Amino acid sequence: MKHILLCTDGSIFAQSSYRYASWLAPRLDAEVDVLFVSDIRSQKVASTGNFSGAIGLGASRDLLNQLVELEHQKAKLNQQKAQLVLQDAQQQLSDGGVREVRLIHETGFLVDIFHKFETNSDLIILGKRGEAAEFASGHLGANMERIARASHKPCLITPRQHSPVERLLLAYDGSESGQKILDFLSTSPAFKGLELHILTVAKKVEDNHAIARLKDAETQAQAAGFQPICQLIPGNPEEVICQYIEAENISLLLMGAYGHSRIRHLVIGSTTAQMLRSSHIPVLLFR
CATH class of the missing domain: 3.40.50.620 (HUPs)
Incomplete structure (x- = not known):
């Protein structure tokens, strides 16, 4: 195993996965690809359909312009968030002794996109749950379950807290x-x-x-x-x-x-x- 794909969303579970990857990658002399996928749904705003019949042509045009601007702002914020999450992952992995870290940012749905990078990977690492961990504490993360079902490679599923492996x-x-x-x-x-x-x-x-x-x-x-x-x-x-x-x-x-x-x-x-x-x-x- 020389190539690890680590899927992150920056959550507390992802933070734990960095530490496990930092322990495992040097033992395997493996490089790590860190994949962050901005959920395309987070960039969508309210429908930009035709409101002219309900609120008038001028007001409809103003509303449409505001919605378009809001969508642009969301895209910028998602880009900034991705950069911060990936930079944090790179810092922690490098400090942990990983010899080579490559950062990947995509937009879409993780379960669809990860296949593109899985092919060249020997191991997938991801947290057991994600950003919504505090709101559904009795369940597994949806992305984790889908990737565990779909992946053809071994998957290391990490918990919330890191502990030394002995x-x-x-x-x-x-x-x-x-x-x-x-x-x-x-x-x-x-x-x-x-x-x-x-x-x-x-x-x-x-x-x-x-x-x-x-x-x-x-x-x-x-x-x-x-x-x-x-x-x-x-x-x-x-x-x-x-x-x-x-x-x-x-x-x-x-x-x-x-x-x-x-x-x-x-x-x-x-x-x-x-x-x-x-x-x-x-x-x-x-x-």
């Missing part, structure tokens, strides 16, 4: 995405030297298939230089993973974005979505 948890279910995480751990320097936990959740502890999957994951992790702490715990995946994170003071969760039976192109897997909602640590999703 202990990793791989929630392993034997899926294709789970294997991709093991491959990443084997080939990437990102997490070398950190404590790795591998957790498999099954319906019962005597599940031979789950035991075999966990053993295989342990073998691969050991071959990559880790000394993993492996656990098979019965129960509900969301509850077990949350409890394990709390009990073991886990600082980063790695998991597949989808399970075996998910409608892959329409929804995030239910376990994934629940973990993103409840977790106070970053989550690295693989598809």
